[in-house]
Amino acid sequence: VTALVPLPVLLPLFAVGVKFLLGPRRAPVQILISLSVLIADTVISTVLMVEADRHGPIVVQVGSFPAPLGISLVVDRFSGLMLGISSAVTLCVLIYAQSQRSADANEDEAGAPLAVFYPTYLVLAAGIADCFLAGDLFNLYVGFEVMLTASYVLMTIGGTDARIRHGAVYIMVGAASSLLFVAAVAVAYAACGTVNLADLAVQLGKVAPAARMAVQVLLITVFSVKAAVFPLSAWLPDSYPTAPAPVTAVFAGLLTKVGIYSLIRTETLLFPEDRQTALLYTVAALSMIIGILGAVAQADLKRLLSFTLVSHVGFLVLGLAIGSVRALSGALFYTITHITVQTSLFLVTGLIERREGTADFGRLAGLARIAPLLGLLFFIPAMNLAGIPPLSGFIAKLALLQAAAADGGVGAYLLLGALLVTSLLTLYAMTKVWARAFWRAPGEGLGKERERQVAVPGGTGFAVIRSQVGEARGIGGRRISTSESYPAGMLGATVALILLSLAYTVWAGSIAEYTQRAAVELLDPNAYIQAVHAVRGGAR
Amino acid sequence: VTGGGAGAATSLTLIGTGGLLIACGVYQLMAQSLTRLVLGFIMTGNGLNVLILAAGGLGPADVLTQAMILTAIVITLGMAAFLLALAYRNWQLNGDDLVQDDVEDHRIARAAHREGVRGELRTQRAAYRADRRAALEASRARKRELREALREARRELRARARLRRAIAARAEDYEYLEEETESDTDFERPPERRGGAE
Numbered sequence: 001v002t003a004l005v006p007l008p009v010l011l012p013l014f015a016v017g018v019k020f021l022l023g024p025r026r027a028p029v030q031i032l033i034s035l036s037v038l039i040a041d042t043v044i045s046t047v048l049m050v051e052a053d054r055h056g057p058i059v060v061q062v063g064s065f066p067a068p069l070g071i072s073l074v075v076d077r078f079s080g081l082m083l084g085i086s087s088a089v090t091l092c093v094l095i096y097a098q099s100q101r102s103a104d105a106n107e108d109e110a111g112a113p114l115a116v117f118y119p120t121y122l123v124l125a126a127g128i129a130d131c132f133l134a135g136d137l138f139n140l141y142v143g144f145e146v147m148l149t150a151s152y153v154l155m156t157i158g159g160t161d162a163r164i165r166h167g168a169v170y171i172m173v174g175a176a177s178s179l180l181f182v183a184a185v186a187v188a189y190a191a192c193g194t195v196n197l198a199d200l201a202v203q204l205g206k207v208a209p210a211a212r213m214a215v216q217v218l219l220i221t222v223f224s225v226k227a228a229v230f231p232l233s234a235w236l237p238d239s240y241p242t243a244p245a246p247v248t249a250v251f252a253g254l255l256t257k258v259g260i261y262s263l264i265r266t267e268t269l270l271f272p273e274d275r276q277t278a279l280l281y282t283v284a285a286l287s288m289i290i291g292i293l294g295a296v297a298q299a300d301l302k303r304l305l306s307f308t309l310v311s312h313v314g315f316l317v318l319g320l321a322i323g324s325v326r327a328l329s330g331a332l333f334y335t336i337t338h339i340t341v342q343t344s345l346f347l348v349t350g351l352i353e354r355r356e357g358t359a360d361f362g363r364l365a366g367l368a369r370i371a372p373l374l375g376l377l378f379f380i381p382a383m384n385l386a387g388i389p390p391l392s393g394f395i396a397k398l399a400l401l402q403a404a405a406a407d408g409g410v411g412a413y414l415l416l417g418a419l420l421v422t423s424l425l426t427l428y429a430m431t432k433v434w435a436r437a438f439w440r441a442p443g444e445g446l447g448k449e450r451e452r453q454v455a456v457p458g459g460t461g462f463a464v465i466r467s468q469v470g471e472a473r474g475i476g477g478r479r480i481s482t483s484e485s486y487p488a489g490m491l492g493a494t495v496a497l498i499l500l501s502l503a504y505t506v507w508a509g510s511i512a513e514y515t516q517r518a519a520v521e522l523l524d525p526n527a528y529i530q531a532v533h534a535v536r537g538g539a540r
Numbered sequence: 541v542t543g544g545g546a547g548a549a550t551s552l553t554l555i556g557t558g559g560l561l562i563a564c565g566v567y568q569l570m571a572q573s574l575t576r577l578v579l580g581f582i583m584t585g586n587g588l589n590v591l592i593l594a595a596g597g598l599g600p601a602d603v604l605t606q607a608m609i610l611t612a613i614v615i616t617l618g619m620a621a622f623l624l625a626l627a628y629r630n631w632q633l634n635g636d637d638l639v640q641d642d643v644e645d646h647r648i649a650r651a652a653h654r655e656g657v658r659g660e661l662r663t664q665r666a667a668y669r670a671d672r673r674a675a676l677e678a679s680r681a682r683k684r685e686l687r688e689a690l691r692e693a694r695r696e697l698r699a700r701a702r703l704r705r706a707i708a709a710r711a712e713d714y715e716y717l718e719e720e721t722e723s724d725t726d727f728e729r730p731p732e733r734r735g736g737a738e
Contacts, residue, residue, distance in 0.1 A: 138608055145615045152622060161633045168574060168626060168639045175581055175619055176569060182588040182612055189605070190595035238643055294644070303643075 005060040008129035012122040038091040045087040049080030057531035072135030077518035092493040097246035099489025124150035137195040170239035177225035184218035198532035227259025230287035241302035245350030253343030280321035287314030288422040301359040328519035330399030344497040366442025386427035392504035554594040561587030574627035574637040585616035
């Protein structure tokens with residue numbers, strides 16, 4: 001089993017190499033490679049998840065190098081779960097992107113953006129997997145960089161004006177937080193003489209509290225930027241909506257969750273005794289409330305979803321802030337639910353764009369009558385996001401509510417109130433979209449035409465209003481071609497993700513048990529530390 | 541096991557250099573031009589690398605810090621190249637390399653501007669209204685004054701007329717008396733000299 005551990009990182013990277021050897025010409029072979037690699041990834045991740053659950057953390061010392069040089073890769077229940085979900089989601093989004101690309105008539109077969117897209121996408125998958133596997137702070141940094149650099153390319157792919165402008169913000173924020181990460185690594189190394197997470201956990205207990213505090217605050221800041229926790233979240237709703245639909249979907253689903261994963265991992269493993277609970281309480285509540293208030297004010301579906309993303313990241317921080325087994329278990333359950341739901345919502349938005357050419361719900365109208373299938377596909381994840389029973393979002397939120405009530409502190413009750421308000425406002429935001437885009441009579445919206453003739457008041461002439469707001473663009477940066485029918489791959493991938501989120505409801509019991517075990521494991525760092533030390537031979 | 545770590549001595553020069561580089565870099569990172577941001581990014585990155593080197597401590601070379609620095613340098617280099625390409629593309633498209641404000645900021649600024657304009661209009665309108673009211677008030681007062689003066693003048697005129705009528709009546713009486721007396725004494729004088737007597 002240990003031989004499987006590095007594969008989620010290595011396979012995609014290897015495939016990228018093969019792709020570059022093949023060049024951009026042989027499209028079918030390329031697609032076959034991408035698909036088979038990500039399918040293999042999903043299978044391996046699932047095996048790892050099950051194995052980690054059965055036998056405890058699996059540790060691999062890469063290349064069997066001795067203690068300080070070798071890099072540890074660790075799979076425990078938490079990272080196994082994240083690996084499994086993330087690889088499944090990346091697979092679905094790849095199928096979706098592939099289908100969208102072939103459906104877009106004006107995408108150039110051999111065009112440069114497409115020759116870049118698939119390799120970069122695989123690098124992104126490798127980076128995400130590396131973040132989940134990293135048992136070492138510096139390797140986590142490298143994983144982040146691999147993932148972020150790939151995401152920079154995907155964000156600005158096609159090089160259109162909007163993507164460059166919004167991408168510049170995204171990239172600079174990412175670069176600045178990476179610099180802070182390096183600073184955190186430097187401080188941790190200066191204080192403890194190691195960057196291995198298991199060793200750090202032992203050493204940080206021995207150093208001065210001020211040093212421990214410095215490392216902790218730096219790490220919280222860095223991961224909060226990546227996870228878009230409130231005061232550091234302004235970049236997200238600004239940059240995500242301009243990227244192509246599948247890219248936004250995979251970013252929204254996974255990139256912020258990698259930040260949350262790292263936050264939970266480092267907080268529970270490195271600072272079990274002196275967590276910054278007050279700070280986490282505050283940012284969790286602010287994220288939830290301010291994020292959802294931002295969402296309510298939006299008129300574009302993609303921007304609205306980006307704001308709900310910020311607000312729902314607050315739920316996950318809430319689980320960490322309360323920090324009991326029940327709260328963490330709820331947070332993990334909500335993490336996988338939210339990955340699936342948020343991704344599928346963005347994929348559905350892509351389908352709406354395919355149909356209408358825009359996701360601005362001032363212009364959309366009557367979709368429930370014109371395209372009932374789209375209505376169904378939007379309705380299920382939207383209600384799941386709002387936490388309507390019996391969907392999995394409700395189950396996870398219920399677990400978080402119970403944890404907050406069981407904690408009983410003032411802060412916990414405030415968070416509980418914030419959670420309820422946020423859920424209600426999420427429902428309001430979703431209802432707003434539903435009422436505008438789906439329930440109005442067809443033709444009541446402003447329509448999808450880019451040019452509209454408007455009678456000049458008081459005159460006889462017509463003015464032509466040319467609007468580019470909310471105009472959807474494909475992967476290559478050109479305008480997407482709209483059609484009445486849905487490409488099979490796009491539809492299939494979306495349906496698959498929605499079915500996955502429904503499966504969470506059906507198997508909620510066993511998933512909740514798994515997250516419960518994962519939370520217990522997280523709150524007892526000794527198992528992790530001992531498993532690492534057993535392989536790499538003791539703390540220094 | 542190699543490595544510096546907790547409590548190991550380290551070089552003050554390295555820390556000072558690193559701190560200075562980071563300070564300059566962070567200052568550059570505050571700029572809005574992408575080119576400056578790239579410079580700031582590179583400087584800060586190098587400053588942090590120096591700090592990692594310092595974290596390794598003095599004495600025999602620390603392999604781990606060097607490995608980490610090398611990795612960080614490669615990443616910084618790649619990022620710098622990407623950022624420069626981005627700045628170039630931005631320049632190509634827009635003629636500048638400025639990082640734009642985000643959309644929400646724009647909207648808030650626009651809303652604030654609109655609110656400001658609206659407030660200004662409101663105060664202007666209020667001032668205008670106050671002016672109008674004052675002018676109206678003044679004209680009304682003036683009218684009242686004039687009417688008062690008119691009434692006064694009329695009263696005076698009426699009084700004067702009454703007086704004149706009284707005087708006239710009295711005068712008629714006198715004339716009559718005079719005529720009577722004259723007619724008593726007139727008969728001696730010739731008629732052409734009668735007017736001259738008045």
